Amino acid sequence: MPTPAIDNHETSRLRRLSFVLKSCVFATGCAAIVTEYTLATLASYLLGDSILQWSIVISLMLFSMGLGSRYSRKFESQLLDRFVLTEFGLSFLCTFSAMFCFWISAYTIHTGLVIYGVACMIGFMIGLEIPLITRINQAYEPLRENISSVMEFDYYGALLGGALFAFVLLPFLGLTYTPVLLGGLNLLVVSLVLWYFPDRLARPRIFKAQFAGLLVASVLAFAVAKPIILHGEQHKYKDKIVYEEQTRYQKIVVTQWKDDYWLFINGSTQFSTYDEERYHEPLVHPLMGLIEERKDILLLGGGDGLAAREILKYPDVKNLTLVDLDPAMTQLARKNDIFIGINQGSLNDPRVRVVNQDAYQFINNSGDLYDAIIVDLPDPKSVSLSLLYSLGFYKMVEKHLKPFGAMVTQSTSPLYSPEAFLCIKKTMEFAGFSTLPYQNSIPSMGQWGWVLGVRQKAMPAQRLKQDLTALEFADIETRFLNRDAMISMVHFGKGLFEKEDIIEPNTQFDHNILKYYRQGSWDLY
Structure with a gap:
């Protein structure tokens, strides 16, 4: 009959082994969620339309996890060996997934199918993990504790993974090294199994050799990841x-x-020094020439400093507040020699205050009033960006204008997305603005548009058009804009405004502009 000391020792051993298994679950849960986010981000970057790509990738991976979970029932023996093989497979796929997708994108137009295929394979293997661990752990814990504790550790790992992806992995390692780190995490799980359960493995020596091979491959992957990804990106x-x-x-x-230099954000052209004046001068100078007082200016977006460069040409500007979400962008504009040469050091001007914050939250929380508000934000490609073109947003902008203040916003392309362009105009009018739409041809971007607004009680739309077309811009140094250009820009051909009656304004609840934008002819862009 075993002594109590032996029973206690065996119980302690079983608990320790069970904890090791659950630590593996924690690590795999962390790796799984980061892998899902990484592939979804990769698809968004290479294919565009982030909402669609995140929906497709996450859905495909969850479906494949279900298939993997179902398939695991076919395994009747050597469960720990199969778990180790699964981790080896995940380590290899995770390590080289981004590199392969970037590389293959240089040679095929079917990059989406490749990413979706990789997502399905990884999802299938992730689906094998929990059932296998649960069945292995049943030797160490009763059923009710086994299932609840395994799922608990998996969910805790997912929480940590999500936080790490948002705050550490993507900002600091990017899509270059995050997948390699994930492959290393799967190898860490294998190392725990090899260390604590060698007696339960049928082929420990083979597994150790495979472990060593994958470890070497992971180290090499760190060395070659950046040049491979740059090769794919260069194409x-x-x-x-x-x-x-x-x-x-x-x-x-x-x-x-x-x-000449081009700036791309998430693959979309932001400017080219070849013709950027054709965008930034129309964005800034019609508004600045219209208003009589230019002391306090708010610029939402424009983190590259080019719009700020134009604003600071006016000596009576005392305070320019620039709000841009990404501190990396404004730091680049402040410190990078290329950008300093383009923006003439505008963000280092003592009159400029840079605020790295979401534009919607800033305008919602700010108590300041401005003579002019210039909105230079990305196109309304997503729900979050759609808010920055909504009725509620423009009403907040109106409340932050001084009595004779005015605003202007970039308004996407009236050629490629005329419905979205008209939606911005109509939404501003619903917010209480008299509006004047205008457009310009920018070789690197195509036909582009803006909408300028003043309070309806301050000036009717017809008067606004008359005043703008009378501006000479003689006192401001410009490379493109003059009176003739201004007169040309406020005129449109037939067929655009005839459809304005059927356009609905954009609100925080229906996001009509998102629908209009996606209906645009961007395949011709």
Whole structure:
């Protein structure tokens, strides 16, 4: 009959082994959620339309996890060996997933199918993990504790993984090294199994050799990840990449051709030095020329400093508040020699205050009033961006204008997305503005539009048009804009405003602009 001391020792041993298994679950839960987010972010970057890509990738992975969970019932023996093989497979796929997708994107237009296929394979293997661990752990815990504790550790790991992805992995390791780290995490799980359960493995020596091989592969992956990904990215852009950074919020890429530079954010053109004056001068100077007092200016967006450069040409500007979500973008504009040369050091001007915050939250919480508010934000491609073109947003902007203040917003393309352009105009009018839409041809971007607004009680729309077309811009140094250009920009051809009656304004609840924007002819862009 065993002594109590032996029973206590065996109980302690079983608890320790069970804890090791649950630690493996914690690690795999952490790796699983980060893998899902990484692949969804990768798909968004390479394919665009982040909401669609996140929905597809996460759904495919969850479905594949279900298939993997169902398939695990076919395993009747050597469960720990099968778990180790699963982790080996996940380690390999996670480590090389981003590298392979970036590399293959240079040679095929079917990158989406590749990403979805990788997501399904990884999802299938993740689906094997929990059933296998639960069945292995039943030797150490009763059923009610086994299932609840395994799921508990998996969910805790997922929480940690989500936080790490948002605050550490994506901002600091990006899509280059995060997958490699995930592969290493799966290898860490295998190392725990090899250390604590060698007697329960049928082929421990083979597994140790495989472990060593994958460990070497992971180290090599760290060395070759960046050049491979840059090779794939370089094929995405026509010109040489001279700067790239994955921030917490976006992917920033700068390319160079001869003496000109292009800025891309998440693959979309933001400006080219070849013709950026055709965008930034119409954005700033019609509004600044219209208002009589220009002491306090608010710029929402424009973290590259180019719009700020134009605003600071007015000597009576005393305070310019620039609100941009991404501190990496404003730091680049402040410190990078390329950007300082383009924006003429505008963000280092003592009159400029940079606030790294969401524009909607800033305007909602601010108590300041401004002579002019210039909105230079990305197109309404997502629900979060749609809020920045909503009726509620424009009403908040109106409340932050001084009595004779005015606003202007970039309004996407009246050629490629005329419904979205008209939606912005109508939404501003519903918010109490008299509006004047205008457009310009920008070779690197196509036909682009803006909508300028003043309070309806301050000036009717017809008077607004008359005053703007009378501006000479003689006292401001410009490369493109003059009176003739202004007169040209406020005129549109037939067929655009005839459809304005059927356009609905954009609100926080229906997001009509998102629908209009997605209906645009962006495949021709």
